[in-house]
Amino acid sequence: MKRQLPIIIVFVTALFVMVTKFFDLGTFSKTAQDELNLWITVSSVFAFLLGPINLVRLHWSNVEKKRPNWVYSAILLVVLVISTIIMFVDGVNGKVSLFIVDKIANRIDSAIYAMLGFYVCSAAYRSFKLKNTEASILLISAVILMLGQAPIGDAIIPNTSKLAEWILTVPNSAGMRGIRIGASIGAFAASIRVILGLERSWTGTGS
Amino acid sequence: MVISLAAAAPKKGVFIFAPEMMWDCIFIAILFALVAIMIQRARAGLPIPPIRRIAGLEAIDEAIGRATEMGKPVHYSPGMSGFAPETYAGLATLSYVAKMAAQYDTRLIVTIRRPQVHPVAAEIVKQAYLEAGRPDAYNPEDVRFVSDWQFSYTAAVMGIFQREKPAANLMIGYWMAEALVLAEAGAQAGCIQIGANTNVFQIHFFIVTCDYTLIGEELFAASAYLSREPMLTGTVVAQDIVKILIGVLIIIGTIWATATGSPAKLVDFLSL
Numbered sequence: 156m157k158r159q160l161p162i163i164i165v166f167v168t169a170l171f172v173m174v175t176k177f178f179d180l181g182t183f184s185k186t187a188q189d190e191l192n193l194w195i196t197v198s199s200v201f202a203f204l205l206g207p208i209n210l211v212r213l214h215w216s217n218v219e220k221k222r223p224n225w226v227y228s229a230i231l232l233v234v235l236v237i238s239t240i241i242m243f244v245d246g247v248n249g250k251v252s253l254f255i256v257d258k259i260a261n262r263i264d265s266a267i268y269a270m271l272g273f274y275v276c277s278a279a280y281r282s283f284k285l286k287n288t289e290a291s292i293l294l295i296s297a298v299i300l301m302l303g304q305a306p307i308g309d310a311i312i313p314n315t316s317k318l319a320e321w322i323l324t325v326p327n328s329a330g331m332r333g334i335r336i337g338a339s340i341g342a343f344a345a346s347i348r349v350i351l352g353l354e355r356s357w358t359g360t361g362s
Numbered sequence: 363m364v365i366s367l368a369a370a371a372p373k374k375g376v377f378i379f380a381p382e383m384m385w386d387c388i389f390i391a392i393l394f395a396l397v398a399i400m401i402q403r404a405r406a407g408l409p410i411p412p413i414r415r416i417a418g419l420e421a422i423d424e425a426i427g428r429a430t431e432m433g434k435p436v437h438y439s440p441g442m443s444g445f446a447p448e449t450y451a452g453l454a455t456l457s458y459v460a461k462m463a464a465q466y467d468t469r470l471i472v473t474i475r476r477p478q479v480h481p482v483a484a485e486i487v488k489q490a491y492l493e494a495g496r497p498d499a500y501n502p503e504d505v506r507f508v509s510d511w512q513f514s515y516t517a518a519v520m521g522i523f524q525r526e527k528p529a530a531n532l533m534i535g536y537w538m539a540e541a542l543v544l545a546e547a548g549a550q551a552g553c554i555q556i557g558a559n560t561n562v563f564q565i566h567f568f569i570v571t572c573d574y575t576l577i578g579e580e581l582f583a584a585s586a587y588l589s590r591e592p593m594l595t596g597t598v599v600a601q602d603i604v605k606i607l608i609g610v611l612i613i614i615g616t617i618w619a620t621a622t623g624s625p626a627k628l629v630d631f632l633s634l
Binding site for chain 2: 173176177178179198199202203204205206207209210212213216223224260263264265267268270271274275277278279281282293331334335336337338340341342343344345346347348349351353354356357358
């Protein structure tokens with residue numbers, strides 16, 4: 156039953172969603188989809204509790220057993236408790252709560268995102284080596300594109316910007332669309348495997 | 363819910379096909395029919411065309427073997443999305459990786475971004491250790507929910523790379539802007555890396571940073587490829603037939619548009 160019940164629920168829900176999408180049932184389709192979205196939200200909120208429980212258990216264990224770097228786990232637990240109390244007392248849209256989210260959490264998030272700039276350079280350095288034919292094509296295309304984006308490109312070699320635009324709009328777009336079409340059909344097939352119960356590993360009951 | 367749905371229920375005789383969904387429906391119906399045919403063939407013991415060799419999936423064994431030889435852990439993540447097709451594919455691969463890790467007695471660290479995915483991933487790993495005959499080796503603390511925030515998750519996984527120094531990093535799922543940050547952090551930690559993504563704006567980062575990359579649909583073929591089960595392989599063959607069909611339609615469309623000089627007519631025809 157542990158294996159079959161989730162598969163039955165998925166099959167019935169998928170069938171219901173397909174019928175509401177493929178048939179014009181007037182307001183019924185929209186109402187049904189709104190209801191299902193509400194169910195997704197409610198079940199996600201329940202599932203959201205499971206994550207922090209795992210997080211607290213792991214870091215509590217780190218502190219309790221004094222594992223290496225346990226101090227960071229202690230800081231995480233203290234911050235988690237303080238911010239939870241503030242959110243409960245002040246409300247999620249309260250002044251202090253918004254300060255924590257906007258001025259602390261979002262700022263740290265942006266800092267991590269900004270590291271992308273440095274990593275692009277190191278990734279480019281590693282990949283722009285003439286190792287084989289593919290790497291050579293990548294290098295030549297990248298050089299043309301970089302020159303094409305800068306005013307100096309056309310000054311060095313005339314029409315570089317036009318060539319760069321052609322690379323972007325023709326071979327690049329064609330490749331991206333090909334990957335997209337393949338991935339979409341793959342997602343369809345993967346969904347059918349899940350709906351029909353051929354793919355069962357996600358039930359956690361063995362392959 | 364029942365009351366609101368009953369109030370919105372259509373009157374008798376209004377069940378008509380939604381015209382804007384016609385082509386979607388036709389392709390899904392073809393795919394369903396082909397999958398059914400392939401399942402029948404597999405059940406009847408008839409031959410199913412083999413899947414071509416996918417280097418990224420072949421390398422999973424090599425990556426876990428390397429981690430075992432070095433005595434270091436393997437890091438695995440099923441991506442950033444909730445229960446999307448990419449996550450299902452990532453979880454199916456996790457099942458295989460966990461079984462291999464259990465057999466080789468290699469530590470497996472799984473990091474999860476979405477809280478709803480965590481219990482499923484934990485069950486999969488636990489079951490894999492059980493199937494490998496090593497339930498005692500399963501450590502629930504190694505299947506970790508990290509954070510729901512995209513870059514908090516990224517920072518935490520980068521920290522894991524630096525502290526735990528895994529020998530292999532498998533990122534099989536849907537990835538966004540964190541793809542390059544994580545893959546570069548993994549490369550700097552000396553991991554052998556296998557990445558899989560369907561996001562066309564991020565795949566190239568995996569291609570330049572990872573040792574092996576599963577591009578687009580290769581991710582969805584993973585479970586069939588690794589299990590070698592004829593019924594699952596059949597669904598991949600069905601998906602390839604649909605792809606050929608779409609390819610033929612694209613060629614016909616190109617010829618039509620070139621010959622008539624007006625792609626609008628074709629678009630009008632397909633929008634019937």
